[in-house]
Amino acid sequence: MTIVLGDNYYGKAETHVVRVTKRGATHDLKDLTVSVALGGDFADTHMTGDNSKVLPTDTQKNTVFAFAHDPIGEIEEYAMRLARHFVSEFSSVYRARVTIEEHGWTRVHDHAFVRSGAERRTAAVTCTDDGTWVVAGVADLVILKSTGSEFFGYIKDRFTTLPETHDRIMATSVQARWRYRDTQVDWAKSFAGVREILIDTFASKHSLSLQQTLYAMGQAALEAHPEVAEMRIEMPNMHHFVVDLSPFGIANENEVFYAADRPYGLIEGTITRDDAREAAIDW
Amino acid sequence: MTIVLGDNYYGKAETHVVRVTKRGATHDLKDLTVSVALGGDFADTHMTGDNSKVLPTDTQKNTVFAFAHDPIGEIEEYAMRLARHFVSEFSSVYRARVTIEEHGWTRVHDHAFVRSGAERRTAAVTCTDDGTWVVAGVADLVILKSTGSEFFGYIKDRFTTLPETHDRIMATSVQARWRYRDTQVDWAKSFAGVREILIDTFASKHSLSLQQTLYAMGQAALEAHPEVAEMRIEMPNMHHFVVDLSPFGIANENEVFYAADRPYGLIEGTITRDDAREAAIDW
Amino acid sequence: MTIVLGDNYYGKAETHVVRVTKRGATHDLKDLTVSVALGGDFADTHMTGDNSKVLPTDTQKNTVFAFAHDPIGEIEEYAMRLARHFVSEFSSVYRARVTIEEHGWTRVHDHAFVRSGAERRTAAVTCTDDGTWVVAGVADLVILKSTGSEFFGYIKDRFTTLPETHDRIMATSVQARWRYRDTQVDWAKSFAGVREILIDTFASKHSLSLQQTLYAMGQAALEAHPEVAEMRIEMPNMHHFVVDLSPFGIANENEVFYAADRPYGLIEGTITRDDAREAAIDW
């Protein structure tokens, strides 16, 4: 029996870079958190501490900043430039993954902005010598519908106490990521289109379960966006319980709710095409 | 020498209540976190554990939910109804303070909403038998300007390393609270007006220090809103440092910034009128 | 009517400094988060942006680091040295408050340590030309007793649903701060003694209300520590609800609990001596 090194990655996580682009008095803003993870020929540093094949994470951070001086473009493009750099420049790096979260700002003035909220647009680009794989996504998109949601007809056992309901609040924080068929994509347009469909489907589709809603969201996105090969969605069920006001002589007809923190339901699903290329190292 | 009980308060904190109001298929949503703090004749429970004058915090929570069944109105109004209830119903309660944070949602459908962000509208209402004091506010309003900000001419000593600058990013998370002259106020209009002035002043006023900006924001709000007696503002200086790209042969003319987390500057200021009534127990 | 500037403070918050002191191969570690807040003659920077009386927060940070090179001592001593420096060196600074949180580490080796937990020891020192005021404290000391706590005999009204109990879990996260009579104190010994009494009293005193426990904790600390003039304690009631297992045919005799996040009770109390000097600007 011998102890051996298995999969391993390293890199600089959460470099927070803000890029201002000036068109006279009008400025544009990109607010990005960038994480790098490299894989490759790194057995030596693990076994003996020989770092001769290691690109320090500090240098990765510098590279993130230096590359931000060029026009960023969409985050998929910036991530691709960075990931390709690490793979092509350093023979010990076989695989580079660059993950970016973009924080939104709303313009209130030529060069002043208000932060939009917790939601982020995300991208994860993975490069090897053989290819480039792009995953885009949205994180912490919190959405709620105050009716149009039921839950009934489920398994009952000796631990069941939940009453069936034909009208409830459904709320969630959407974490969606989708891998693209290839890299010939209009990134901004595709992201905006997918995001809008996710929201519209959540809002308008009558729901019998959060699973049904999740699947419908992914299905609608894939139907409208042939460039998307597959989508993974995680949606917590952010429970809003109807408060029992009957002890106080008040009938509560889905008007007053208690928004709970924990525990919460958690629904995870993958929606794909039967003819999609197999996922390589996309995710 | 005797040990004695000084100021003391108790109550239920952070009851998260969501109120849906239905106008046919169109719903309205109020998402509120409500905290109650009562002061009064509570020496017994401290000294002997005699709770005969204590209204349990569980009952306070129930009251928050029950009162939410009536039309909420503005958060100042809902807080007033709650605070007055506690003071008027229970002789042991001399002072009730109800603090509310309102979380914003943006409508995307008749009865579906996307959460707006981290920013909250706040209200704190304090009631006694003798009066009602209202403080309104905004929390975690994150705002950034990418130019129009300088910092120079400050004290230099042996620990100084900061270079002067005539162009920098200025970013902050505004925490502002203002006490009203009285309770004859159009709450929604006053809040919206003050918030807009805070943003506009931050955005448009050329800044020589964050203190100058803070004062200008409060001054403009007080000038336009005679109903506001006094304002307290806290603004962290969310540092955005220009990244030194010169080792890489790149001139960085305020284009690429590193957004730091800690440490941060913290500026706190009060702006008032020379003829404002003295603050009672408003804050 | 004129708009005027009221109370104002500024400074560098949350400088995270770690000081290693070496005694051969054996090292000692101090892990501190330091915040500075200065008050004084700062009207000019607010009104006109003239910063000639302003010590930049960047310089304050440098000073925190430079002063950490001298032996730190207890956090009260380090805070005093810093606060006195700001007041004595700069004529525009009338008042300096230095607040420190110390994070604990447990030694596991001559020069290796495991972080102890969320609890912090705290100090806040305020200096003017006329004096020095010291507040010490403990933050996020989470403590639980699984019996020896009752709650009954409280007010019942139409919103009451809580059943009385003669046995419950009582859990809280103690936030305690105490101001000292003067600065002639053995800081380490006083802190350790007060902390131990707070824990012992919580653990051993039979409780009829969280208020009673809070008061007993403060009373015991003041009785044993004449150097402490006054104590302020905040204790959330971290509710542990007995889970109703009766639908499953199980009797739950205070064995299985649901630990809730929000809402929570919040108890705030001050315990003092009738002959204590009046608080100046201690807090």
Add this chain to the structure above:
Amino acid sequence: MTIVLGDNYYGKAETHVVRVTKRGATHDLKDLTVSVALGGDFADTHMTGDNSKVLPTDTQKNTVFAFAHDPIGEIEEYAMRLARHFVSEFSSVYRARVTIEEHGWTRVHDHAFVRSGAERRTAAVTCTDDGTWVVAGVADLVILKSTGSEFFGYIKDRFTTLPETHDRIMATSVQARWRYRDTQVDWAKSFAGVREILIDTFASKHSLSLQQTLYAMGQAALEAHPEVAEMRIEMPNMHHFVVDLSPFGIANENEVFYAADRPYGLIEGTITRDDAREAAIDW
């Protein structure tokens, strides 16, 4: 082309259960956060909203509480009982994973406890009709060594600015998980043994890179614990930068450090045996 459902799971996350076990006046405490994720024949609820094969997450939560009434034992055992229940009772459930985080408490009295810190012991048990797989772990074990760490001999390129060092602080928050060969394990003993080895190796092994330390930790654990088949470790490099005090005429010989929050290095590695059984659905 058809849209199809891929991998999907659902369950109740983060049920926070506290179990008190009484031996006269002496009580024992288990503080657990339990998450359930079920996989199986759930296409119907996704496609049509037919929930007839769905066990509600609310019922899962009830089950977690009900099962906690039996003696918990070690978290691996409790997780196994729960996971096996879901798989064996419900024909639509093919796979159940139960993940538990245990929060530590230190006894200070017969029935009073102080919370130990942020570190948690973890377990993840996966069951199908064909088997049971157990992963144990430790989360947020924060550890620091103030010397005995170097970093030199790495790749230099045009973006390199980091100086080599032969003495630095190395600090990390260990996230380690290990899968067991089978279920014939003394869980408590194995966990305690592995945790101690991780800490001892970090503390005592001279380090030339965080990768080397990570590998050595895993290697030592596997060598001493034949019941462990494989270990995955994630260790952020929590940077402690030597503060440049030379502008103030002070030589800083690794005594005063600035502890940074972001960005941070992130090292991920797998350590295994060459004769370990292949991982099934352990992770």
